[in-house]
Amino acid sequence: KGFAMQSFFIGTGAVVASALPWMMTNWFGISNTAPEGIIPPSVKWSFYIGGATFLLAVIWTVFRSHEYSPEELEAFEAYEDEQIKDSYEVKREVPIEAGEGQKKINFGLLFSLLGLLATAGVYFWNYDAELYIVTIGLAVLGVVSFLAGFIQRSGKTDQGLVVVVHDFLHMPKTMIQLAVVQFFSWFALFAMWIYTTAAVTSHIYGTSDTTSFLYNQGADWVGILFAIYNGFAAVIAFGLAPMAKLTSRKIVHAVALVAGGLSLIGIYFMNFSIDLSSVGLDFVITSPMLLVIPMLGIGFAWASILAMPYAILAGSLPSKKMGLYMGIFNFFIVIPQILAASLLGFATRNWFGGEAIYSLMLGGAAMIVAAASMYFVNDVDDTDEPVLP
Structure with missing residues (x-):
């Protein structure tokens, strides 16, 4: 309602x-x-x-x-x-562990590389300039993931960026x-x-x-x-x-x-x-x-x-x-x-x-x-x- x-x-x-x-x-x-x-x-x-x-x-x-x-x-x-006695499995939170930061680093490196390659493709093949929004955005996504993984691997699992990226990757x-x-x-x-x-x-x-x-x-x-x-x-x-x-x-x-x-x-x-x-x-x-x-x-x-x-x-x-x-x-x-x-x-x-x-x-x-x-x-x-x- x-x-x-x-x-x-x-x-x-x-x-x-x-x-x-x-x-x-x-x-x-x-x-x-x-x-x-x-x-x-x-x-x-x-x-x-x-x-x-x-x-x-x-x-x-x-x-x-x-x-x-x-x-x-x-x-x-x-x-x-x-009330629900944990009957909804989707409500259980996935804990943030420092050791899993490497996965975010790998994910970030992959997407950054893909974003840079796609950006270069748009430039060299002279595609429409608005496509840069997607390609550069892909690279930025990779950088954010990389930074979150780097911070998480250092043990700062309660840092804001780490929490947001972690919860994004572990959505219900x-x-x-x-x-x-x-x-x-x-x-x-x-x-x-x-x-x-x-x-x-x-x-x-x-x-x-x-x-x-x-x-x-x-x-x-x-x-x-x-x-x-x-x-x-x-x-x-x-x-x-x-x-x-x-x-x-x-x-x-x-x-x-x-x-x-x-x-x-x-x-x-x-x-x-x-x-x-x-x-x-x-x-x-x-x-x-x-x-x-x-x-x-x-x-x-x-x-x-x-x-x-x-x-x-x-x-x-x-x-x-x-x-x-x-x-x-x-x-x-x-x-x-x-x-x-x-x-x-x-x-x-x-x-x-x-x-x-x-x-x-x-x-x-x-x-x-x-x-x-x-x-x-x-x-x-x-x-x-x-x-x-």
Whole structure:
């Protein structure tokens, strides 16, 4: 229920945020066009408002939110252990031993070498510069692992970097399974956030001229569409718990991801209009209006992505390491973001002929893969859930 409430508040805030450029133009008369290479004033003011709101929200959280003390968390852990009698194997922690530092050193050397070789390949074959994000990131990952292993081997097993790397490499089984789901889910989301405007303006509105009125009209409509899916997510968030009680959290999340994936793919097929004059109505449903339909499926997926994986994960983690593992879990939001930002541009230009709609469809396929991956997730809080090997 807590994570569903989180989906509600995120969705509600995003409704306003997504519609801000449209509101700036239609309510306050701020221009949504600008010369090539210049950000339109309506977008600038939207970012100013968003930045101020973000800062105020962080300040409010810092000064007004209560955080449980380590003693309180230990009390929760003791109570939980008494209730479950160690029945959840995934809650057992793997001790950090100094002798295992060499494995991290070897792992670090391997990934650093692979990252450097890949970086050299991008340079000598003159591939797109954004691929450096992936190759250099791979090398940095190796360096971090190497440093953690070196510190661990010296006996400093309680050092922060050692603990984070160790817990990352020894994640609970349920967390590993959910990491795969998160990876493909968020890859799809970032594909949507990056390419929806380009896909809709070119595929639906028929223009790629970013300085044209038609393009910016399409971009503003995308903002409204994003407000619609966020609004629907805020509403349907309250139905996630009842749906999970009737079926299971796994089933609800898988169905939501399938709905989201098919909706992203379905945008490709929305470039037609429906004339209702044949049924006595002097009205035409245009292609942009039809895009509201896939936004409902995307909103369902968005609400579930913000709630279900975290609800399932929370039951598999030791209470005293809840914060650390939740932080590590966010790696599987950041990593697909990096890959989407660096690889999708390359794929769009070189494989899809510059057609952003195909990158959007690729995101839809990734979301369906995430749905299929839910089959392998063990929801340890679900007593009827069979434990997969």
